[in-house]
Amino acid sequence: MEEQNTLGVGGRLVAVAIAIIIMLAVFYGLDHMIMGMQGLPLNPDLSPAG
Amino acid sequence: MMKQTRFSYIRGMMRPVLMFMTVLLFTGMATLVLAETGAGSAQARIAPVGEVRLQGQPPVEIAPAAAKAAEEKAELEAAPQPRRADYPNVGMSSRAIVWVLAQMHLFFGALVLAVPLFVLMIELVGVYTGDERYDDMAHEFMKISLTGFSITAIFGGSLALALFMLYPDFMGYMMHVFGAQVLVYASMFFFESFFLYVYYYGWNAFRYGNLKWVHLTLGLLLNASGLTIMVLANSWATFMMAPSGVNEVGAVVGNIWEIMKGPLWNPINLHRFIANIGFGGAVVGAYAAFKFLSTTDPEKRAHYDWMGYTSNFIAILAFLPLPFAGYYLMAEIYSYSQQMGITAMGGILAWLFIVQAVLIGTILLAGNFYLWSGMSRTEGSERYKGLIKVIAFVLVVSFLIWVTPHTLILSASEISLLGGSHHHILGPLGIMPAKNIAVNLMLIATFLSFQLYRRSDKVATVRWAPLGNALLIGVYVAAVVNIIFLGVYYGYFTNTVYKVGSSVAQVSTTLVVIVAGLVIDTLMFRNAKRLPSHWGRIPDRAQYALFALPIAFTWLMALMGYVRSSVKTHWHVYTVMKDNSPDNFIPTIGYAGNMITLVTVLFLLCVLFMFWVANLSGSRQAKPEATAGGEA
Numbered sequence: 001m002e003e004q005n006t007l008g009v010g011g012r013l014v015a016v017a018i019a020i021i022i023m024l025a026v027f028y029g030l031d032h033m034i035m036g037m038q039g040l041p042l043n044p045d046l047s048p049a050g
Numbered sequence: 051m052m053k054q055t056r057f058s059y060i061r062g063m064m065r066p067v068l069m070f071m072t073v074l075l076f077t078g079m080a081t082l083v084l085a086e087t088g089a090g091s092a093q094a095r096i097a098p099v100g101e102v103r104l105q106g107q108p109p110v111e112i113a114p115a116a117a118k119a120a121e122e123k124a125e126l127e128a129a130p131q132p133r134r135a136d137y138p139n140v141g142m143s144s145r146a147i148v149w150v151l152a153q154m155h156l157f158f159g160a161l162v163l164a165v166p167l168f169v170l171m172i173e174l175v176g177v178y179t180g181d182e183r184y185d186d187m188a189h190e191f192m193k194i195s196l197t198g199f200s201i202t203a204i205f206g207g208s209l210a211l212a213l214f215m216l217y218p219d220f221m222g223y224m225m226h227v228f229g230a231q232v233l234v235y236a237s238m239f240f241f242e243s244f245f246l247y248v249y250y251y252g253w254n255a256f257r258y259g260n261l262k263w264v265h266l267t268l269g270l271l272l273n274a275s276g277l278t279i280m281v282l283a284n285s286w287a288t289f290m291m292a293p294s295g296v297n298e299v300g301a302v303v304g305n306i307w308e309i310m311k312g313p314l315w316n317p318i319n320l321h322r323f324i325a326n327i328g329f330g331g332a333v334v335g336a337y338a339a340f341k342f343l344s345t346t347d348p349e350k351r352a353h354y355d356w357m358g359y360t361s362n363f364i365a366i367l368a369f370l371p372l373p374f375a376g377y378y379l380m381a382e383i384y385s386y387s388q389q390m391g392i393t394a395m396g397g398i399l400a401w402l403f404i405v406q407a408v409l410i411g412t413i414l415l416a417g418n419f420y421l422w423s424g425m426s427r428t429e430g431s432e433r434y435k436g437l438i439k440v441i442a443f444v445l446v447v448s449f450l451i452w453v454t455p456h457t458l459i460l461s462a463s464e465i466s467l468l469g470g471s472h473h474h475i476l477g478p479l480g481i482m483p484a485k486n487i488a489v490n491l492m493l494i495a496t497f498l499s500f501q502l503y504r505r506s507d508k509v510a511t512v513r514w515a516p517l518g519n520a521l522l523i524g525v526y527v528a529a530v531v532n533i534i535f536l537g538v539y540y541g542y543f544t545n546t547v548y549k550v551g552s553s554v555a556q557v558s559t560t561l562v563v564i565v566a567g568l569v570i571d572t573l574m575f576r577n578a579k580r581l582p583s584h585w586g587r588i589p590d591r592a593q594y595a596l597f598a599l600p601i602a603f604t605w606l607m608a609l610m611g612y613v614r615s616s617v618k619t620h621w622h623v624y625t626v627m628k629d630n631s632p633d634n635f636i637p638t639i640g641y642a643g644n645m646i647t648l649v650t651v652l653f654l655l656c657v658l659f660m661f662w663v664a665n666l667s668g669s670r671q672a673k674p675e676a677t678a679g680g681e682a
Binding site for chain 2: 011012015016018019020021022023024026027030031034035038040046047048
């Protein structure tokens with residue numbers, strides 16, 4: 001019933017950590033884009049630039 | 051052979067008839083738009099008839115200048131300003147009468163507009179999968195709602211009579227403003243009735259092959275006429291809230307399109323369209339639950355279990371984007387009139403948003419509970435049961451944050467004990483940033499329940515499944531971090547403009563989770579190994595969640611409908627036509643609560659009647675046995 005696990009426990013943890021970092025970067029870009037579209041620019045540290 | 055020939059003949063006949071009907075429908079709509087706008091207007095077409103031109107002479111005016119001026123004046127007639135004595139007194143509150151009739155009409159209208167929408171989708175799924183069970187279920191959904199069409203018309207007719215009798219000046223003004231548009235609205239009922247009856251009664255006659263596509267086309271036309279009815283009626287409600295196409299005294303200065311397309315028209319259209327689908331799904335889900343509980347036949351229980359699951363799926367799926375449509379509507383209300391927005395969310399009506407939170411929390415908890423219970427249909431769900439506790443924790447904590455009020459009704463001694471009017475810890479949870487975080491987390495948690503449910507009878511066979519799961523965990527964790535960051539940082543530590551703007555980024559984050567979840571699962575579970583699912587194997591108590599959904603949905607619709615209508619305060623048409631009737635004030639919350647409860651109970655009684663009638667059509671009385679005397 002279990003899915004085939006081609007990664008070990010350590011490998012899984014590394015994969016999850018990398019995925020979280022990638023997705024945090026994606027949401028960082030999304031925040032800049034959405035706020036910028038509303039005329040609310042952000043600094044690189046996400047503080048208001050307006 | 052003969053049968054086939056007859057079908058071919060019918061098919062041959064139906065195509066041109068349907069094409070003709072479609073062309074007729076759309077030509078009618080196009081003519082209406084052309085007739086009321088710009089160059090093709092009736093005025094422009096009639097004008098040359100009134101002019102006589104002699105060769106070499108300037109045009110001669112037939113109508114005297116005075117008559118023309120009077121005509122223009124009549125056209126630019128201001129909205130009437132009735133006095134108290136102009137409102138008929140029937141011995142009880144006119145507003146209460148109209149309130150009940152309008153709300154009942156809207157409930158049933160929402161139901162009968164929504165059911166054909168998802169019925170068409172289910173029918174289409176049946177065509178593509180070749181599974182006739184979808185077709186039968188779609189047909190049964192239509193059977194349940196059929197009585198609803200008559201009830202909608204009855205309440206609609208009663209509402210129109212009540213409005214014309216109790217608010218004659220107001221209705222006269224509305225007729226003056228909307229003119230022939232109301233006749234288009236009426237004509238749409240003919241189209242809707244025609245398509246409805248052919249669609250429902252022709253279900254088995256047009257079941258296979260090309261005739262099935264004829265049937266689907268009929269369903270599409272039924273929905274087109276239903277949605278046209280909805281958007282036309284919405285334009286009246288939004289004109290009353292945010293009039294357009296009229297000047298400051300209510301005189302008509304624009305064409306019908308300018309009158310209809312006010313600033314709130316599309317937000318209301320979108321909000322009602324989504325909400326109606328969720329509402330319709332919830333009501334038919336209650337029917338499935340009722341049938342499930344009232345039978346012991348395993349085959350029927352399996353059927354109604356599946357029907358209940360589908361209804362819940364529709365209701366919750368439609369419900370997920372609804373808060374965003376609600377935000378859109380409120381944002382447009384604020385843009386149109388900040389005063390109106392503050393009346394809704396900062397004044398007396400603000401407390402109703404706390405009640406709204408309770409009802410939405412009930413819907414989400416009931417929907418999630420049903421999904422968790424439904425996971426017992428398959429052994430594969432064991433893998434995910436641990437996560438249910440986490441989801442339940444997130445839902446309950448978010449729910450509690452959402453229902454925390456900002457201001458409390460306190461006595462002087464309570465204020466001194468508290469050290470102010472706001473609690474020092476719970477106070478910050480009462481404002482929008484905290485609630486935005488809570489709503490988005492609840493929606494993400496609900497989507498996770500859905501995802502786990504859908505995964506519970508499958509085992510992924512693709513090699514990259516562990517990486518896919520890791521990516522999905524990354525999406526959820528990063529989204530939760532982002533939503534909390536956006537809410538806390540911009541909500542409490544920056545200015546209001548950034549606070550409001552960050553809520554859009556929060557919503558976008560939630561949508562990314564939903565889209566990413568659907569895409570990853572679709573790719574990952576392609577050619578997946580299927581585990582056996584046992585429809586009917588669900589605890590009876592799960593069915594009560596399906597009863598809770600329509601009750602909470604109905605109450606919610608009545609509550610928020612009241613808020614939407616009340617933001618006009620003492621105006622029939624905001625800033626243009628004052629309401630001088632004895633009921634020209636926002637009633638107390640208690641009174642409004644009683645009225646909302648009354649219409650909710652009335653609607654549920656009518657729904658029970660609808661279920662009973664639907665059940666009756668499938669029953670047949672046994673022939674009485676002859677007695678000894680030969681009498682039955």
